[in-house]
Amino acid sequence: xxxxxxxxxxxxxxxxxxxxxxxxxxxxxxxxxxxxxxxxxxxxxxxxxxxxxxxxxxxxxxxxxxxxxxxxxxxxxxxxxxxxxxxxxxxxxxxxxxxxxxxxxxxxxxxxxxxxxxx
Amino acid sequence: xxxxxxxxxxxxxxxxxxxxxxxxxxxxxxxxxxxxxxxxxxxxxxxxxxxxxxxxxxxxxxxxxxxxxxxxxxxxxxxxxxxxxxxxxxxxxxxxxxxxxxxxxxxxxxxxxxxxxxxxxxxxxxxxxxxxxxxxxxxxxxxxxxxxxxxxxxxxxxxxxxxxxxxxxxxxxxxxxxxxxxxxxxxxxxxxxxxxxxxxxxxxxxxxxxxxxxxxxxxxxxxxxxxxxxxxxxxxxxxxxxxxxxxxxxxxxxxxxxxxxxxxxxxxxxxxxxxxxxxx
Numbered sequence: 001x002x003x004x005x006x007x008x009x010x011x012x013x014x015x016x017x018x019x020x021x022x023x024x025x026x027x028x029x030x031x032x033x034x035x036x037x038x039x040x041x042x043x044x045x046x047x048x049x050x051x052x053x054x055x056x057x058x059x060x061x062x063x064x065x066x067x068x069x070x071x072x073x074x075x076x077x078x079x080x081x082x083x084x085x086x087x088x089x090x091x092x093x094x095x096x097x098x099x100x101x102x103x104x105x106x107x108x109x110x111x112x113x114x115x116x117x118x119x
Numbered sequence: 120x121x122x123x124x125x126x127x128x129x130x131x132x133x134x135x136x137x138x139x140x141x142x143x144x145x146x147x148x149x150x151x152x153x154x155x156x157x158x159x160x161x162x163x164x165x166x167x168x169x170x171x172x173x174x175x176x177x178x179x180x181x182x183x184x185x186x187x188x189x190x191x192x193x194x195x196x197x198x199x200x201x202x203x204x205x206x207x208x209x210x211x212x213x214x215x216x217x218x219x220x221x222x223x224x225x226x227x228x229x230x231x232x233x234x235x236x237x238x239x240x241x242x243x244x245x246x247x248x249x250x251x252x253x254x255x256x257x258x259x260x261x262x263x264x265x266x267x268x269x270x271x272x273x274x275x276x277x278x279x280x281x282x283x284x285x286x287x288x289x290x291x292x293x294x295x296x297x298x299x300x301x302x303x304x305x306x307x308x309x310x311x312x313x314x315x316x317x318x319x320x321x322x323x324x325x326x327x328x329x330x331x332x333x334x335x336x337x338x339x340x341x342x343x344x345x346x347x348x349x350x351x352x353x354x355x356x357x358x359x360x361x362x363x364x365x366x367x368x369x370x371x372x373x374x375x376x377x378x379x380x381x382x383x384x385x386x387x388x389x390x391x392x393x394x395x396x397x398x399x
Contacts, residue, residue, distance in 0.1 A: 008347040013317030014355050018274040022184055033183050035204040080315040081178040081272055085204035094387045098319035116322040117383035
């Protein structure tokens with residue numbers, strides 16, 4: 001397969017959700033879509049490994065799900081809005097997963113945003 | 120005939136809904152943001168629009184990645200909000216106006232904008248958060264709604280220019296409706312923010328201020344921005360600012376700025392709210 005290259009790929013630390021990522025992450029995002037339902041969220045929590053297997057995630061994706069590694073999931077084709085449904089199961093919000101992806105504590109991440117408001 | 124009484128821009132992030140559910144409007148963190156809406160709430164209370172056309176995006180409630188319409192319009196009698204897994208409270212159902220929706224569909228399709236037509240549509244925080252910021256909904260919502268969903272999730276997204284032109288067609292369509300209705304148009308989302316990757320937390324005040332200025336005086340310049348420029352300068356999720364351009368296109372070439380407020384941060388996001396009015 002030959003994927004078209006895009007000038008936006010030069011933007012650092014950014015994973016633009018294009019066709020290539022959509023293909024890579026389809027099963028993962030499809031699993032996350034089911035987390036709109038409380039019943040499915042409970043089923044996932046009861047046996048996360050089995051739930052990932054049911055949706056035919058790759059081994060790498062399944063491991064990243066078990067580790068709640070948002071950045072890795074993003075790199076493996078996850079879309080941030082679908083990953084948000086996954087993170088929501090654990091009470092994660094955009095600031096906690098922002099912190100995780102940037103290697104900061106949540107407090108450091110929040111402080112960075114507050115500082116952006118002051119400058 | 121119907122008349123566009125104004126255009127409003129607003130953020131739609133889920134954290135706003137959670138803050139409102141917790142009653143944090145007077146909290147020092149949130150107050151500068153919520154106070155920015157008071158003049159708009161007062162304006163709406165005074166003008167009393169009959170219909171709100173809300174340009175927003177779905178984040179995986181009505182649409183999944185199996186089918187991603189670039190532009191989708193609601194033509195349903197009502198639109199229900201549902202659990203979308205982010206922990207946001209589910210809000211009361213909004214009423215639609217199918218006759219008006221179908222009029223818009225026929226008008227903009229005749230101008231070669233091929234919309235996906237939805238007679239059933241659930242609406243997520245992208246539409247509901249703006250509603251809660253504008254109107255008290257303790258009894259019921261005081262307006263009918265037409266949801267206009269723009270794909271800002273799956274790239275390639277529509278260009279800024281395409282969004283602006285759709286807005287122009289939408290504006291003509293609204294004002295050609297043969298019933299006296301006051302219509303307000305919302306452009307939701309933004310401003311600069313990035314939720315994903317090592318660049319998460321990116322904010323660009325300079326870009327946002329430029330964007331707000333040009334929304335008033337030079338929207339055509341904004342419509343010329345490329346998607347890469349948006350992604351780079353407004354952050355990957357800030358690119359949803361293209362939805363503001365649909366609203367701006369619906370207004371007249373010259374507009375009056377009645378109110379604006381800009382605040383950083385709310386959660387990961389720079390928030391801009393504007394109220395624009397046609398000059399003609």
